[in-house]
Amino acid sequence: MEWLLHPCHFTCVLLRLALRVFTKGNRDGYSTPDIVTTFALLGGACALEVASVLKMIWSTWTYAILRNYDWDRLAIVILFARYHLVAIKDGRWSDSIGQINLISFCVHRGKKDLKGRIARLIGLRDWWDKARCTKHPKLSPEVKEFVWGLLKGDKRHMVQIEDVTIQSGYWARRFTGFAESQQLNWSLSIEFHKSMLIWHIATSTFLNHPDVKSELVGKYKGMAGAVETLSDYMMYLLVEHPDMLPIKPAAHSLFGETSGSYMQLLSIWNKSNADGNYQMILNYKKVFSDPRKDRSMGVVNQDDLVLWQACSLVHTMLNMKLELIHKMVIIGTVWVEMLCYAATNATGGFHARQLSNGGEFLTHILLLIKHADAVSKSVGGIVEATVGDDELTAGGNSPSVHSDGCNDEITEAC
Known part of the structure; x- marks a missing residue:
């Protein structure tokens, strides 16, 4: 004392x-x-x-x-x-998670209310829209269990994502472990920030599709909430803290450009209800052609391409001949993979600063990754030792040590 x-x-x-x-x-x-x-x-x-x-x-x-x-x-x-009795900020984690949804952001931005007009007059429209659409809810137990389960590999029998990058630090992945996986590989083989935006729009549209919403009851509802939370969290990082993500500075503007293109659709189609807002994404390919094939200006419009590819991705997910829970696991695995990529590619200084302030959720993901690796190694060692003991006692033959061409391994026969 x-x-x-x-x-x-x-x-x-x-x-x-x-x-x-x-x-x-x-x-x-x-x-x-x-x-x-x-x-x-x-x-x-x-x-x-x-x-x-x-x-x-x-x-x-x-x-x-x-x-x-x-x-x-x-x-x-x-x-x-x-x-x-005492309000003290002591550097502990708030147990909350930032949330921004692109479609909700665009809908709120399109409303012409008095506060929005005042913010526009004083030059604070962007700040006001982001502040109004940013939420910090408490992290639910369902999200924690969902993320930890995927990090441990509980759903590895349903879907796996492999790193196929040629150079360390770059984003390139591919799906394995389920039928029709080849149809989704393109979405993980583009730049990281574009992949985030495409999967975010596709995730929101998929979860709000009438056929999907009718099945999201019971345990599926908790999984859907966890998937949506992870998707909105990655958008929160892209909008509010792009410095935390391994992306180029030029990529920071893509969210604004994409939301601007979506707002133009809102003004043209004049859809006021939530289902109509998501229906616009589903019908995008019917109204607009592939921007990569229509190069009237000689340059591909990236924000239009994001919307077109998001529409393509959500239709692929809806048409895949898999159970709904399998599709939910695929989407959730994508977001956990993106979280892991962002966490492991952030600088050590960033994580150190975050820990002194209680820690961003991304920093906790990095700690969970390290813990999951340690757990898997310890479990693997126990399994190896158990299998080795069984092999030694199985046939009644004593193993012998060989050094001629067997690298000094203990084997039954060389």
């Missing part, structure tokens, strides 16, 4: 000495503004010192020390005051 109080005690002594010097000393040679400034700075220092002492008293360190000295009742009082 003494080591915790000693620094504060030393600082308090210095402040008392300084206060005594300033109050009792001769101030005739100093101007009034200098005296006022000095006392203001001294008062601020005293306030900061009082705040730090209070923060130390209500800290979990104090709680642990009191419990160590068997002062349980006082420790409980400290804990109660900490969580119910």
